[in-house]
Amino acid sequence: MADTDTDALADVGYGIFEHLLNKGLQDRGKHLFTLVEGGIGFFQEFDEIFAGFGGEYPQLAEALSRRFPERTAIYDMICAGEGVIPSKTTQMYWIVQDKPGSPPEAIEDENAGKWLIFQEPDQVDVTWKKVRDATVSGELGISAKVSTAKPNPDSRDLRKVIYVYTKDWADEADVMRVRENLRKLGIVDRIGYKRNIETFAGEYAKKGKRVTYYSA
Numbered sequence: 001m002a003d004t005d006t007d008a009l010a011d012v013g014y015g016i017f018e019h020l021l022n023k024g025l026q027d028r029g030k031h032l033f034t035l036v037e038g039g040i041g042f043f044q045e046f047d048e049i050f051a052g053f054g055g056e057y058p059q060l061a062e063a064l065s066r067r068f069p070e071r072t073a074i075y076d077m078i079c080a081g082e083g084v085i086p087s088k089t090t091q092m093y094w095i096v097q098d099k100p101g102s103p104p105e106a107i108e109d110e111n112a113g114k115w116l117i118f119q120e121p122d123q124v125d126v127t128w129k130k131v132r133d134a135t136v137s138g139e140l141g142i143s144a145k146v147s148t149a150k151p152n153p154d155s156r157d158l159r160k161v162i163y164v165y166t167k168d169w170a171d172e173a174d175v176m177r178v179r180e181n182l183r184k185l186g187i188v189d190r191i192g193y194k195r196n197i198e199t200f201a202g203e204y205a206k207k208g209k210r211v212t213y214y215s216a
Contacts, residue, residue, distance in 0.1 A: 113166055
C-alpha cells in the first residue's frame, strides 16, 4: 500500500476513532473534554473503545497503528489536547460538539444554518471552550464546531472559525435567541448567519458572493 494511501486511511481512521471515543465516553456518562481538562485518567475506557474500533474497522485501525505504533502515543496525544483544544489539534480539521440528544446528522439538514464566529488563532481556544460548554448545557443550538491547527487547504486566511448551528433557519426567534446568548458569552461584534441551503448549492464557495442570511 502506498504511503499516501496509508496516510489518507490514517486520517479517516483517526476521525472515526475520535468520534467513537467521544460517543463511548458519553455512553459511560463522561465527556472527553472534561476528562482531559480535568487531568483525569481514562486509559481503560480508551483501550476498550480502541479495541472495538479495531474490530469494526480493521483496515483503518491498521493504518492508524502504522502512524502511531504505540497505542499509548494516541492516548498521550489526546490527554495533551488533541481533539479537545483547537490549537493543539493536528489530526483533524474540525472539533465537533453536539448538543446532548441532538443527532450528529442534524447539522446536515438543509433547514439548518449556523452563526459564524471568526477568531484569531491565539483567541480561539478560550472562545471555543465557552461555546462548547454552552452547547452542552443547552444554551445555544443543536451543535457547534471549530477549525483546528491542522492546515486546511480550504482556509482563506489564518483565522479560525467557530460554527454555531441552529435547527431551522426560518425560526428567527430561535436563531436570535442563540445570537443573544453568544453575546452573553462575550461575542459582541457583528457576525453573520448562513443557511445550509446556500452552502449545499455551492454559493458559500463563490468568491465575492454574499450569502449571509442574518447579520447581528
